[in-house]
Amino acid sequence: MPAAAQRRTNRLFRTLAVAGTGAAVLALPLIGATSASAATPAATTVSTTPAGYPNNLDGWIRESLAIMKEKAIPGTYNGIYRNVIRESSGNPNAINLWDSNAAAGIPSKGLLQVIDPTFNAYHVAGTSFNIYDPVANITAACNYAAKRYGSIDNVFGAY
Template identity: 45%
Template sequence: MPETKLPDAGGSPLARHSKAAGRTVYTVVPKAEVKAGAHRAEDDKVPLAHRVSAIVVAAGVAAGTAAIANAATSGSSSELAAGAEFGAVPDQQPKAVQTIHDVNPGGEVGRLLQFQQMYAQQAFEQATKLAADTHAQREAAAKAEAERQAEMRKPAKQREIEGWIKEAIKVLQANGTNIDNNSIDEIYTIIIKESNGNPNAVNNWDSNALRGTPSKGLMQCIDPTFRAYKLPGYDNILAPVDNIIAGVRYTYARYGGFHNHPGLVSMNLGGGYRGY
């Protein structure tokens, strides 16, 4: 017998089926309930556990989104990473093991930018130091060349005398005299005024000569003075370096240095040279 559907008292259709025994059985077919504003109808028979899971996931997504927003405004990269895990809050993030899914892209970009900044800073500092060193080397080379050119412009006699002075200064320094090449000009001036740069000069006309102790050598030392202020191994009063050593040591002992040398003091005041 064909199936016939009859309405029941509640509006639900009834399915009538014929049975072999000649009886008719009616079964209520429930209507699908559609709620206002819904996009689809849900079957009332969906298990409760599935519905609860869906609610939990939705709540988790909302919580994660809130965590991301909060971290974005607060500047906390750890909270941002934690909120990025759907539905997780920062305290619930696994911390023992990190997988590729746990990587915080913002943090990685930050680390890369920090590395690039450090690399750029180091490169800048190295370039700056190299430039400074190169500049200093160029300046030193230029100064040395200028000094060499100035030296070459000096008369040969002056270069020779200054060579003796430099050698004497080295010996004096090695024996405790506080002197350096800044005194070259002062010593040179004394030598020119005293002997005109002649290491064999002997003065036979001044008061010392009248007493039998003529002044000798570049710095015109008398024999008693030379013997008192010479250094061991530098015993020849007419040898340029030996004579300079004794004359400098005498000047330091008597005047405390060239700043009180009577001839230099007089010249600095606009007067003439005076013997010492």
């Protein structure tokens, strides 16, 4: 079958499948509707940090921002998010084993790819001493960026 005819056939099947699905969905309430009971949705559990923030990138950033506000460390959600995505793609267990820091035996680690000496020097009281802890990593990196660049918001590349 020629390619153009194959595309038309595929498009036709997709259209029919969508239309058929819609008809089936519309018919569902009519089929077997013999009682008034409805299925109850399963309860979902949202994992949270000890401070009550969602245990995900959004929650880690927001918790870090709350700590930073208390400690007068400048930075914004967007500045942190932009740098986290560039440095680790949001993976709190990221480790760089190929750059000059790694070659020197001190690889960059965590969400904002901090080396151990920098993490230790700029660690913020009240956060974990584990460099892979997302909130501790973000907060220490933002503290370092504030001292070196004025704010994490001013960082647009490796720092």
